[in-house]
Amino acid sequence: MRVKVACVGGGPAGLYLSILLKLRDPSHDITVYERGPEGSTYGWGVTYWRGLLDKLCEHDPVSARVIEESSVRWSEGVAHVRGRTTRRPGDAGYGIGRHRLLEILAERARALDVRLRFEQEITPGNLPAADLVVASDGVNSALRTRHAHHFGTESRAGRNHYIWLGTSKNFEAFTFSFVESGHGWIWCYGYGYGFGPDAGTFVVECAPETWTGLGFDTASEAEALAVLEKIFAGVLDGHSLMGRAGADGKAQWQTFRTLTNRTWYRDNLVLLGDAAHTTHYSIGAGTTLAVEDAAALATALHEHATLPQALAGYQQRRQQELLAVQSAAHYSARWYEDLQRYIHLPPQQMFALLGQRHSPLLPYVPPQLYYRLDRAAGQSQAWRRLKQWIGVRVARTVHARTLASRE
Incomplete structure (x- = not known):
């Protein structure tokens, strides 16, 4: 069916959906609305695995080739525990800066005549006229929140605190480091590609009692980074950490929110990516799931004769496919929360x-x-x-x- 689509949110989910819809039918009228300026994005690097790259090649070889060429790759993991280093071979992993990924997808979408509108915030009160409105506006989706009761939205906060940072160090392998502080264990995961291919991303996590014991609940960002650079000096090798302080000057510590929805669509409004579901960052599946959502929705719109049928088919397929991933994410987060069970x-x-x-x-x-x-x-x-x-x-x-x- 030929449709007029408004994608609200210019992240990987919305951009990739616009690409796939245009590839299936160039006559589709598609606009992507992003409230931020072009080139601005949160986060540092994102990870993905060979399975996603194979799917990208299947759906759109043009953008897949550029994404692969712009990524760094690793094939082993390294763990530093109590002064000892352990290495293990693993599946082929990839890292790419979130800003670079969005740049690639935006360029590809434009080449297919998708309209991109930056610095335009869409709210429930100013929805654009369209056959289909796609809420790809993230975990804090305003469009989903407006109808949270209909969608059956639930959000559960995790126990541990974490912070997403950049570093000038370029990790050649996916690196873990577990350090025992005077207030409990604190750990990090570092991987290649942060603000550029010659830098890295550095995620730090710890239990609530460690977080408060080390003073992170009151520390400024500069103070927090100084403490973390000292704690992880052995893995950073003298390199610095970089953050994105909030308006109050504090470091952006968070607790992960696992978000689910009973229903993924309402009339001509459909949820996509983090607006529909989240899975704990420790399994590195966020980008993969966004792409898979986009592919499933594009396929459903192509295969079904009516919009209600397409949206119902999309929801049924993705909720079923997510069961295994959500289980893996739940137990992965639990492993870190139960670290005392394994650390010795x-x-x-x-x-x-x-x-x-x-x-x-x-x-x-x-x-x-x-x-x-x-x-x-x-x-x-x-x-x-x-x-x-x-x-x-x-x-x-x-x-x-x-x-x-x-x-």
Whole structure:
């Protein structure tokens, strides 16, 4: 069906949807509205994996090629624990600056005659006339919030505090560092590509008692960065950290919000990306899920004869596909919240279980026993399928109970 589409939010989800719709039918009338100036964005680098790159190549080889050429790559992980360093090979991972990713997608969208309108804030009171309005305006979506009761929106805050920073250090591998302070453990993940390909992104996390014990609840950004540079001196190698202070001058510490919605559309308004769902940053899936949402919505609009059918099909498909990812994100976040359960293991075992943090079995099996079982199973597909099956079953049960409690 030929449609007039207004995408509210110029992040990866909205931009990629506009690209895919134009590729399917150049006659679609598409405008992307972004409230910020062109080139401005939050965040530093984003991560993705080979599976996403394969999907990008399938959907649009032109933008996929530029994204790959603009990314840095790693194939191993490094963990620093109690003064010891452990390395493990892993799947091919990629990093790209969020600003560079958006630049690539915006250029591609323009080349396909998508209209991009920057510094235009769309609210429920000034919705543009369109057959379809796409709320791709992030976790704080104003369009979703206006109808939160209809969508069945729920938001749950995580326990730990985290902060997203940049650094002048260029990490060659995905790097973890766990440091015991006088107020508990604090850890970081660092990876290549921050504000540029020769810099890095640096995410720091800790429990609430550590956060307050180290004074981060009252420290200015400059004070917080100085403390963090001292704590992680061993992994930063003398490089500096960079933040984005708030209006009060404080560092931008957050607790992660897991957001879900019972329904993803209302009349001609549909949710996309973080406006529809979030998954904990520790699994590095945010960009991947935004792209997959866009591809599913573009396909549904192409395959169904009416808009209601298309939106219903999109919602059903994506909610089903997200079950395994949401399970993995839940257990990954829980692993870090339960760090005391694993941190005193030998570093090699601890790092191996860090790689298994998505498993729904791990919280209920003694860590050293799980480690032995996992090593014995090796690359067994049956073992992998069992863990995934349990995760999906648990996620389905939780989803069903949540729906029942809302009725």
